[in-house]
Amino acid sequence: MPWLHWGVIAIVLPLAGAMSCFLWPRRAIPLGLVTALGIVACVAGLGWQLVEQGAQRYVVGGWGAPLGIDLYADGLSLLMLMATAAVGLGVSIYSIGYFNREKARYFWPLWMFLWAALNALFLSADIFNLYVTLELLGLAAVALVALAGGAEALTGAMRYLLVSLLGSLFYLLGVALLYHSSGSVDIAILAARVESSPAVWAAVGLISAGLLLKTALFPLHFWLPSTHASAPAPVSALLSALVVKASFYILLRLWLEIFPPTSAVLGQLLALLGAAAVLWGGLQALRQTRLKMLIAYSTVAQLGYLFLAFPLASITGWTGALYMLLSHAVAKTAIFMAVGNILYFGGHDRIADLDRVVQRLPLTVTAFALAGASIMGLPPSGGFIAKWLLLEAAIRSGQWWWGGILILGGLLSAAWVFKVVGYAFTRSRAPHESRAVPVGMEWSALAMSMVAILLGLFASWPLALMEIGLPFGGKGAE
Amino acid sequence: MSWDTGMPLLVLASSLLPGLVIFFLPEERVVTRTTLNLAGATLKLALVGVMIWGVLYGHHYETRLPILPGLDLVLRADPLSILFVALSSILWLVTTVYAIGYLEGSPNRSRFFGFFSLCVTATVGVALAGNLITFLLFYELLTLVTYPLIVHRGTEVARRAGRTYLFYTIAGGTLLLLGTVWLYTLAGSLDFTARGFLSGLDGAHHTALVIIFVLLIGGLGVKAALIPLHGWLPQAMVAPAPVSALLHAVAVVKAGAFGIMRVVYDVYGIQFAATLGVTLPLAIVAAVTIIYGSMRALFQDDLKRRLAFSTVSQVAYIVLGIAIVGPVATIGGLVHLVHQGVMKITLFFCAGNLAETLGIHKVSEMNGVGRRMPWTMAAFTIGTFGMIGAPPLAGFISKWYLGVGALDGGQGWVVFILAGSSLLNAGYFLPILYAAWFKAPPDSWPAERSFGRRETAWALLAPPVVTALLTLAAGLLASAPFSPLQWAHFITTLEYAL
Numbered sequence: 001m002p003w004l005h006w007g008v009i010a011i012v013l014p015l016a017g018a019m020s021c022f023l024w025p026r027r028a029i030p031l032g033l034v035t036a037l038g039i040v041a042c043v044a045g046l047g048w049q050l051v052e053q054g055a056q057r058y059v060v061g062g063w064g065a066p067l068g069i070d071l072y073a074d075g076l077s078l079l080m081l082m083a084t085a086a087v088g089l090g091v092s093i094y095s096i097g098y099f100n101r102e103k104a105r106y107f108w109p110l111w112m113f114l115w116a117a118l119n120a121l122f123l124s125a126d127i128f129n130l131y132v133t134l135e136l137l138g139l140a141a142v143a144l145v146a147l148a149g150g151a152e153a154l155t156g157a158m159r160y161l162l163v164s165l166l167g168s169l170f171y172l173l174g175v176a177l178l179y180h181s182s183g184s185v186d187i188a189i190l191a192a193r194v195e196s197s198p199a200v201w202a203a204v205g206l207i208s209a210g211l212l213l214k215t216a217l218f219p220l221h222f223w224l225p226s227t228h229a230s231a232p233a234p235v236s237a238l239l240s241a242l243v244v245k246a247s248f249y250i251l252l253r254l255w256l257e258i259f260p261p262t263s264a265v266l267g268q269l270l271a272l273l274g275a276a277a278v279l280w281g282g283l284q285a286l287r288q289t290r291l292k293m294l295i296a297y298s299t300v301a302q303l304g305y306l307f308l309a310f311p312l313a314s315i316t317g318w319t320g321a322l323y324m325l326l327s328h329a330v331a332k333t334a335i336f337m338a339v340g341n342i343l344y345f346g347g348h349d350r351i352a353d354l355d356r357v358v359q360r361l362p363l364t365v366t367a368f369a370l371a372g373a374s375i376m377g378l379p380p381s382g383g384f385i386a387k388w389l390l391l392e393a394a395i396r397s398g399q400w401w402w403g404g405i406l407i408l409g410g411l412l413s414a415a416w417v418f419k420v421v422g423y424a425f426t427r428s429r430a431p432h433e434s435r436a437v438p439v440g441m442e443w444s445a446l447a448m449s450m451v452a453i454l455l456g457l458f459a460s461w462p463l464a465l466m467e468i469g470l471p472f473g474g475k476g477a478e
Numbered sequence: 479m480s481w482d483t484g485m486p487l488l489v490l491a492s493s494l495l496p497g498l499v500i501f502f503l504p505e506e507r508v509v510t511r512t513t514l515n516l517a518g519a520t521l522k523l524a525l526v527g528v529m530i531w532g533v534l535y536g537h538h539y540e541t542r543l544p545i546l547p548g549l550d551l552v553l554r555a556d557p558l559s560i561l562f563v564a565l566s567s568i569l570w571l572v573t574t575v576y577a578i579g580y581l582e583g584s585p586n587r588s589r590f591f592g593f594f595s596l597c598v599t600a601t602v603g604v605a606l607a608g609n610l611i612t613f614l615l616f617y618e619l620l621t622l623v624t625y626p627l628i629v630h631r632g633t634e635v636a637r638r639a640g641r642t643y644l645f646y647t648i649a650g651g652t653l654l655l656l657g658t659v660w661l662y663t664l665a666g667s668l669d670f671t672a673r674g675f676l677s678g679l680d681g682a683h684h685t686a687l688v689i690i691f692v693l694l695i696g697g698l699g700v701k702a703a704l705i706p707l708h709g710w711l712p713q714a715m716v717a718p719a720p721v722s723a724l725l726h727a728v729a730v731v732k733a734g735a736f737g738i739m740r741v742v743y744d745v746y747g748i749q750f751a752a753t754l755g756v757t758l759p760l761a762i763v764a765a766v767t768i769i770y771g772s773m774r775a776l777f778q779d780d781l782k783r784r785l786a787f788s789t790v791s792q793v794a795y796i797v798l799g800i801a802i803v804g805p806v807a808t809i810g811g812l813v814h815l816v817h818q819g820v821m822k823i824t825l826f827f828c829a830g831n832l833a834e835t836l837g838i839h840k841v842s843e844m845n846g847v848g849r850r851m852p853w854t855m856a857a858f859t860i861g862t863f864g865m866i867g868a869p870p871l872a873g874f875i876s877k878w879y880l881g882v883g884a885l886d887g888g889q890g891w892v893v894f895i896l897a898g899s900s901l902l903n904a905g906y907f908l909p910i911l912y913a914a915w916f917k918a919p920p921d922s923w924p925a926e927r928s929f930g931r932r933e934t935a936w937a938l939l940a941p942p943v944v945t946a947l948l949t950l951a952a953g954l955l956a957s958a959p960f961s962p963l964q965w966a967h968f969i970t971t972l973e974y975a976l
Contacts, residue, residue, distance in 0.1 A: 362501075362589075373622065378651070379615035385546065388611075391659040403659075407652050414648050418625075422637060425629040457551070460544045 005058045006046035007071050010081065011120045013038050018112035028108040029096055035112060036092040039119070043078075043085040047465065050078055055469025057125065070186065072125035074469030076256075079322055079462065080122040080249050083329045087241045088115055090330075090448045094337050095234045097438030098344070103232075106147055114140035114238065121246050127175050127258075128185040130250050131168065134214070138164035141243050144235040145227055156230035163213060163223045167247070170210030177203035178258075191257045204259055207251075208266070214247035217270075217307060218277030221300045225284075228299060229292040233340025236292065240299045240336060241329035248306055248325070255310070256318075256471060267310035275405040277304025282412025286419070291339050291349035294416055295332070298375065301409055302328045305390070308402045312393040318472040319463055320389030326462065327374055327382025327455050334371035334448035338364045341437045341445060355423040360434070363442040365424045370449035372417030374456070377410045382455030485529060485539040486553035486606050489563065490599055492522040493570070497595025503588045512578055515591055519571040522602070526567045529555050530960070540608065549662070551615065552608030552669065557969045558743070558812075561962070562605035562736050565816050568948075569728045569823055570598045572941045576827055577720035579937025580834060590630055594724070596623040601729040604736060610658050610668040610745065613737060617654065617701075620733055621647040627721045628714050639713040646700050646710040654697030654737075657690045661745070664690075670740055672972050674747020684754070687746075691756045694741045701734030702797065705767040708790045712774075715782040719830025722782060726789045727823035735796040735815060742800050743808075743973045752803040761801035765895045767794035772902035779840050781829050784906060785822070791899065792818045792865065799880050802892055805974045807883025810876050812966035817864070817872035820948045824861035827942035828854050835934040837925025841910055846919025851933040855914050857946035862907040864949045867900050872952035875963055 017035030021028040050056060055074035073081075091111075099107050117140055121133035142164060146157035179185050181199040194200055216224040224244070228236050259266075281301030288294040302324070309321035341364040343349050346357035358365050374381035387406055394403035455462070496518035503511050529539060532555075539555040555563070577594065581587050600623055603616030621644070629640035662668055664683055665676060676687060700707040711731070715722055725731065742751050742760075751757050771791025778784035796818065799811020831854045832838040838847065848855040864871035877896055884892035929935055956963040970976070 369622075378618045378622065379611075380545075380619075384615075387655075388546065388659060391656070392663055395660050395663045403656070407656060411648065411652060414644070418641070418644055422629070422640065425626060425632050425637065425640070427632040457543065457545060459546055463547065 005056075005071070006042050006049055007056070007058055007073050007119075007123045008060065010039055010042040010046060011116055011123065013042060014112045014116035014119065018109045018116065021108035021112055025105040025108075028104055032108040032112060033092055033096075036089050039115065040085045040089055043081045046073060046081065047078055050075070050468045051465070069129060070125035071123040072187070073123055074471050075466040076249075076253065076322070076469075076471035077122045078468065079326060079466050080245070081119060082462070082465075083245070083326045084115065084118050084122070084242055086451060087237070087329050087333045087448075090333055090337070090444050090451075091234045091237055094237075094340070094441055094444040097441045098232065098234055098340060103147060107144070107232075107234075110140055110143050110147070111238070114144065114243075118242055118246060122249060125187055126185040127178065127187060127190070127254070131172050131175055134171065134247065134250065135168050137243060137246055138168060138214075141239060144238070145231045147235060148230060148232045153230045156227040159223050160227045167210040167214035170206050170213070171250075172210075174203040174205075174207030174210065177206065187253070187257050194258050204266070207254065211247045211251040212273075215244050215251065216300060216303060217273050218280055218300065218304060219273070221277065221281070221303075224300055225293055225296040228296040229290065233336050233343065236296070236340075237333040237336035240296070241333045244299070244303060245325055245329060248303070252318075252321075253471075264311070264313075267313065270307045270310045271402060274304040274307025274310075275402070277301060277307070278405050278409035279412070282409055282416075285416050286412065289351055291342065291351055291354070291420065294351065294420075295335055295339055298413060298416065299332060301412065302332070302375065305386075305406065305409065308390060308405060309393070311399060312390070312397050312402065314393050314397060315472045316389050316396065317393035319466055320386050320393055322466055323382065323389060323455075323459070323463070324386035327386055327452055330448055330455065331371040331374040331381075331383060331452040334367050334445050334452060335375070337441065337445035337448060338368040338371070341441050344441070345434050345437050347435070351420065354420065355426040357434075358420070358424045359426070361437065361442070362424075363446050364437070365421060367442075367445035367449040369417070369421045370446075371452050372413070372421065374449075374452040376413035376417055377406075378414075380456035381453050382459070383452070384456050385459040482532075482537055482539050483541050485525070485532075486541045486555060489522060489525050489529070489567075489602055489606065490553070492525060493518050493595045493602065494599045497592050497599065500588055500595060501592035505585070505588055507588075511588065511591060515574050515578065515595070516571075518595060519567070519574045522567045522598075523571055526560075526563050530560055530564060533557060533560055545611075548666070549611055549668065550609070551612045553603070553606045553612065554608030554670075555606060556608075556670075556672075557965065557972060558739065559605045559607075561812060561815065561965055561969065562732065563602055565819050565962075566598060566601045566605065566728050566732070569723075569819060569945075572944055573720050573723050573728060573823070575937055576723070576830070576941040577718075579935050580718060580720050580830060582935075582937075586630070589626065593623050593626045594720075597627060597724060597729055599623075601733060604733045607670075607740075609670055610661065610740075613740060614651075614654055614658055617733060617737065618651045620701075620729060621651060624721075624725070624730055627724070628717045630718060630721065631716070633716075636716050639710075639716045642713050643710045646707065650697045650700030650707065652697070653693045653700075657693030657697060660686070660693070661690050670744035672744060673975060674743070674745055674750050676746050677750040677753075688754055688756060691741070691746065691751070691754065694745075695738060695760065698734045698737035698741065699763075701730050702738060702793055703731055703734070703767075703790045704763055704794060704797065705770055705790075708767070708771070711790060712783055712786040715780075715786045719782075719826055719833065722786075722830075723823045723826040726786070726826060727819040731789060731793050732815065732819060735793050738797055739800055739812070739815075748800075748803055748808070748973060757801045757803050761798055761889070761892070764794040764798035764801055765892065767791065768798065768895055768899045769902070772899050772906065775906045776902065778906075779842055781832070781839060781841050781844070781910075782826070784841060785825050785829060788825075788865065788903070788906070789818075789822055791903075792822065795876060795880060798892065798895075799876075799883065802880070802884050802887045802889050804883050804887035805970045805976065806879055806886050808970045808973065809963070809966045810879030810881075810883050812969055813879065813962050814876035816962040817876050817949075817952055820945050820952060821861045821864040821872060824857055824942050824945040824949060825865075827938075827945065828858040828861065831934050831938050831942065834938060835927055835929070836923035838923065841913070843920075843924060844910060845913050845917040847913075848915040849919055850923070853933060853939055853943060857942040858914070859911055860946040860949055861942075862911060864953070866903045866907060870950075870953040872949045872962075875953055875956050
């Protein structure tokens with residue numbers, strides 16, 4: 001049944017959801033929730049289809065490459081879609097309590113639009129479509145950042161917009177170069193045609209630079225902390241968990257499929273920057289006085305881990321990085337939700353004054369601690385599995401120093417997690433003023449953190465899904 | 479799922495589920511909370527009893543959950559794990575009773591007992607872990623769930639102690655992780671096997687195996703408080719007395735010592751470890767720790783701090799027993815795992831009683847306390863004589879086997895360490911006893927609470943008396959079936975293939 005493809009529905013459904021939330025703002029919440037559940041069902045359906053039939057290629061409208069739009073789904077896409085669905089469902093539920101009616105009108109259509117862009121991006125089979133979806137994603141994200149209102153948020157949004165456009169521009173230039181030299185934008189066709197030539201190398205450089213800027217890899221992370229910290233909590237969660245990962249996904253996909261096999265030096269360079277990000281982000285996180293800034297810097301550090309897989313170039317390494325991406329997405333969402341609760345309750349996120357707040361939010365602190373355990377890579381958690389795989393790959397490839405970075409990064413994360421959690425065990429008076437946190441917000445944070453923990457106990461299942469269509473079996477493998 | 483596969487899970491669940499429920503109980507639901515605590519502890523004890531019987535009659539209790547390709551989480555009951563599980567579940571029951579009495583009326587009890595149950599769950603997990611990754615999982619979990627107990631009082635001192643504890647244990651966990659992954663890449667397996675599974679790798683990977691050994695023992699040595707990794711333990715004595723009991727006797731330092739046993743016996747294999755040349759350095763570290771801990775204990779006026787340094791010294795006996803290669807010394811080390819726990823928990827219970835009833839925290843305040851609290855001090859006396867190694871108490875059995883084992887293994891110098899340590903033990907314990915029993919009591923105690931005609935509350939008095947009796951029984955009935963000594967014999971026959 002070519003007209004009923006789960007992937008197509010996963011893109012069309014959130015678009016329809018965005019439209020209907022926009023048209024009926026009073027019904028935005030139920031409409032958004034129904035859409036979210038629908039998307040989760042679609043992703044599950046797609047997963048089932050992939051398990052049954054292997055990687056899927058779908059030709060929208062029957063035109064076919066190089067003219068039409070192709071969708072492609074393998075284990076890598078599926079994992080990204082699943083991460084998005086898990087985070088998306090959690091954020092949707094969390095947002096019910098978080099936004100007031102006025103904000104909710106804007107939030108839901110934009111968020112559904114963002115979700116559509118993400119799903120489309122993960123399913124795109126050609127590099128031009130990737131550009132289009134990346135641009136849509138960026139615009140939706142900028143609008144969401146601005147949602148908080150106020151000078152700080154608007155400055156953050158403006159900076160983000162410029163960075164986002166600049167990144168996309170670089171990427172587009174690279175795409176143009178590739179198209180010029182190879183005559184196609186389809187990834188599969190490019191994979192067969194691309195050879196090492198100056199034009200291709202220029203394209204690789206431009207594409208990488210653009211995507212690294214968007215992924216906020218050190219030292220191009222300068223825009224991330226203030227942007228992520230100034231956005232509303234659910235939006236921060238989406239940005240940290242999904243949006244920066246989307247550009248990483250493109251980079252990974254192109255690296256595995258298209259980039260010339262002689263890019264070993266580039267791989268070492270990426271890992272070097274990743275290592276710097278881990279250390280710098282971790283140290284900066286410890287120096288912050290505001291909780292949201294701390295968490296944002298921790299995102300900088302965690303993104304660094306993803307790049308450590310590039311020089312290892314083994315299936316274990318890639319699955320480790322991807323598992324890191326998945327568990328970080330879930331755990332960081334839980335943490336931003338918890339921080340959102342703290343802000344909602346106490347009205348501030350100054351770390352030094354946290355004791356009066358966190359003691360009265362036991363569920364939220366539990367969520368923070370559990371998700372924190374995953375971020376620092378303590379077992380049992382998704383973060384631990386990821387760390388284990390990356391360490392194993394590092395030792396097996398003889399490049400143990402990347403493993404050392406993993407270990408140091410874990411220690412730095414542990415330091416900030418306990419710095420915050422420690423406030424739950426102080427003796428303090430009741431806060432001056434507080435606002436009761438809706439039950440749904442506390443429980444959705446806890447549920448997300450539980451998912452992060454469960455990812456550590458039931459890892460074999462997502463790990464098996466990742467391998468569908470052998471996304472790492474190409475040039476990137478041993 | 480048959481009974482044999484479900485059993486390890488049930489043992490875990492018997493403390494995990496009550497713990498999770500307790501978190502959600504309101505503060506004032508004392509009866510429900512107490513019932514849950516005691517029911518969980520009793521049930522666990524009963525289940526462990528069944529497992530002991532089963533292991534002896536050839537049942538194979540094992541649960542597996544695949545987490546990574548080629549790696550499972552394994553919970554398994556073998557004779558060595560039974561030794562530790564039995565110890566921790568008996569002492570957990572006693573400590574629960576004690577904690578209920580100790581914390582009566584204090585704030586945040588639901589939180590405390592929740593983490594308390596999780597702590598024991600993690601310990602049992604450490605004991606039942608069937609491979610190194612499962613061990614690592616529960617070992618790290620133990621770190622996390624003990625932290626809230628150490629900082630329970632929320633004072634600045636407690637929080638500082640908590641931070642120190644985390645600093646040491648997280649760093650230790652990291653070393654352990656590194657060693658474990660490295661080992662996995664070399665050996666391709668992490669399953670604990672009697673007499674080890676690495677001996678085939680020696681030729682090509684000799685240096686790597688030595689480094690991995692250092693990493694693993696370094697990670698475990700933090701919790702076992704081996705010199706120079708012991709710094710957190712004396713600081714952690716600011717925690718409430720039941721927590722100290724847990725740290726020193728039931729869970730944390732024991733997890734470290736037990737882990738060293740696992741690595742030496744069931745990962746490397748004792749003979750292979752001796753061939754690698756890593757046992758002698760380990761024995762030297764243990765010997766230094768024994769003497770250093772005792773020397774430091776001599777000069778502590780704070781009673782719990784003195785006991786803490788004594789733990790540093792006493793736990794190293796276990797490691798020493800492992801590192802002197804030979805079946806007799808092995809029996810000594812194994813049996814001391816149990817004996818040290820029973821004796822040290824008695825001492826900490828008594829210290830807690832003195833603090834709670836009379837406000838006594840220092841050795842110099844203990845003059846004549848034997849007349850005010852005779853039962854407590856009688857238990858304390860049994861505990862200290864056990865520590866010194868006086869016959870017929872538990873500690874004597876341990877030291878006897880260690881000494882004979884050292885001579886058997888041709889390591890005569892160890893006997894001098896043992897003798898010196900016994901002298902030092904006497905040096906820091908006997909003055910306490912003298913002051914308590916023979917000096918005149920002061921006119922008033924620092925902060926006395928009245929309990930009518932009894933010397934203190936029942937829930938505080940019964941636990942140390944029970945554990946003191948266990949100390950006596952472990953010595954007197956050492957050759958009875960199911961005594962710790964007999965079980966240690968049983969394990970040793972397996973590890974040495976006798």
